[in-house]
Amino acid sequence: MGTQLDSLFNKPHRRLNILTNEWLQVSPHRTQRPWQGKTEENQKDERPKYDPSCYLCPGNTRANGIENPKYADTFVFDNDFGALLPDSPAGELNDSNLLISQVEKGICKVICFSPRHDLTLPEMSLPEIKLVVDLWVQQYKELGEIPWVNYVQIFENKGEIMGCSNPHPHGQIWAQQSIPEEPLKELKQQQDYYEKNGKTLLQDYLALELDKNERIVVQNDEFVVLVPFWAFWPYETLIISRRPFAGFTDMTDAEKTGLADIIKKLTIKYDNLFEVSFPYSGGFHPAPTDGKPHPEWHFHMHFYPPLLRSATVKKFSVGYEMLANSQRDITAEYAAEVLRELPEVHYKQR
Numbered sequence: 001m002g003t004q005l006d007s008l009f010n011k012p013h014r015r016l017n018i019l020t021n022e023w024l025q026v027s028p029h030r031t032q033r034p035w036q037g038k039t040e041e042n043q044k045d046e047r048p049k050y051d052p053s054c055y056l057c058p059g060n061t062r063a064n065g066i067e068n069p070k071y072a073d074t075f076v077f078d079n080d081f082g083a084l085l086p087d088s089p090a091g092e093l094n095d096s097n098l099l100i101s102q103v104e105k106g107i108c109k110v111i112c113f114s115p116r117h118d119l120t121l122p123e124m125s126l127p128e129i130k131l132v133v134d135l136w137v138q139q140y141k142e143l144g145e146i147p148w149v150n151y152v153q154i155f156e157n158k159g160e161i162m163g164c165s166n167p168h169p170h171g172q173i174w175a176q177q178s179i180p181e182e183p184l185k186e187l188k189q190q191q192d193y194y195e196k197n198g199k200t201l202l203q204d205y206l207a208l209e210l211d212k213n214e215r216i217v218v219q220n221d222e223f224v225v226l227v228p229f230w231a232f233w234p235y236e237t238l239i240i241s242r243r244p245f246a247g248f249t250d251m252t253d254a255e256k257t258g259l260a261d262i263i264k265k266l267t268i269k270y271d272n273l274f275e276v277s278f279p280y281s282g283g284f285h286p287a288p289t290d291g292k293p294h295p296e297w298h299f300h301m302h303f304y305p306p307l308l309r310s311a312t313v314k315k316f317s318v319g320y321e322m323l324a325n326s327q328r329d330i331t332a333e334y335a336a337e338v339l340r341e342l343p344e345v346h347y348k349q350r
């Protein structure tokens, strides 16, 4: 980095998120400020292998009375309290171009990653995580093939702090008619870039990041983890495939195993950061399943963790951020360096 940029990055500055075309305010000098605000309880993470009161453990009865099978690896079911419903009749409203609304159809599912109540992704073995990847692939294909499903959002809320309702390792899928707002912004940005350059936006971005080597966290033969230049959450990361491909169904076997491996490596580092089961919302952005070709789309995964300076100090997104602009204090380069230096062996195994 040239000295001009060095001095720029030490002062308040803005960075552009090229995936969404939104600006971020960075205020690196603010990391020195004292914290006398809210601290979170250090979340205890001692769980039994099986919890008779858990809705997701094998053989248990869920909140609405349905019994889970005695599943041995992964298990997927229709969310009993899905936010979207598949059988809503079409309908829309436009009153004076001021009251605008449309019915939204969708399917919500829950995926249990493991029968073990006490595990999380970083503590599962590579073959076990690979089975989760296989299920994501299968669900993306199956749901994406439904003619009215145009986007399949696969994600995980981990930790109470992120609103996760149950510590049993699980994620969610929402498959729906509309392309939701975040992927829609990325679609436009990726399309614009591809039209101008004939390459994917993330292909060029990844090459630049590998060359600069300032924000890379960890990598394997198929995927690279980095803290994006425009990261908003303190230890936010982006997993980018080395080979540009669009969706889960385009992945080779090596890429599926590579994905399992890189998720394990990253989430181990996350747990090691504050030596707690690290909370986050994480999820994939594969191409829309709208039946159109998507040569512009480059498969990736986002991790948005809320913790800021310890296991008990969380970032709040309030005030200026609600009213004006997203903002962060620690730089992406600092966060990447911290994550990069962390061991690749889980602290509980040491």
Ligand code: H2U
Pocket (backbone or CB within 6 Å): 055, 061, 062, 063, 064, 078, 079, 080, 081, 082, 110, 156, 157, 163, 164, 165, 166, 171, 172
């Ligand atoms: P979260 O932990 O990310 O909230 O996901 C758990 C989901 O599981 C949640 O969406 C569903 C909730 O609706 N659920 C069931 O479908 N059945 C149950 O018996 C409990 C929870």
Ligand code: ZN
Pocket (backbone or CB within 6 Å): 050, 051, 054, 055, 056, 057, 058, 116, 117, 168
């Ligand atoms: Zn459980």
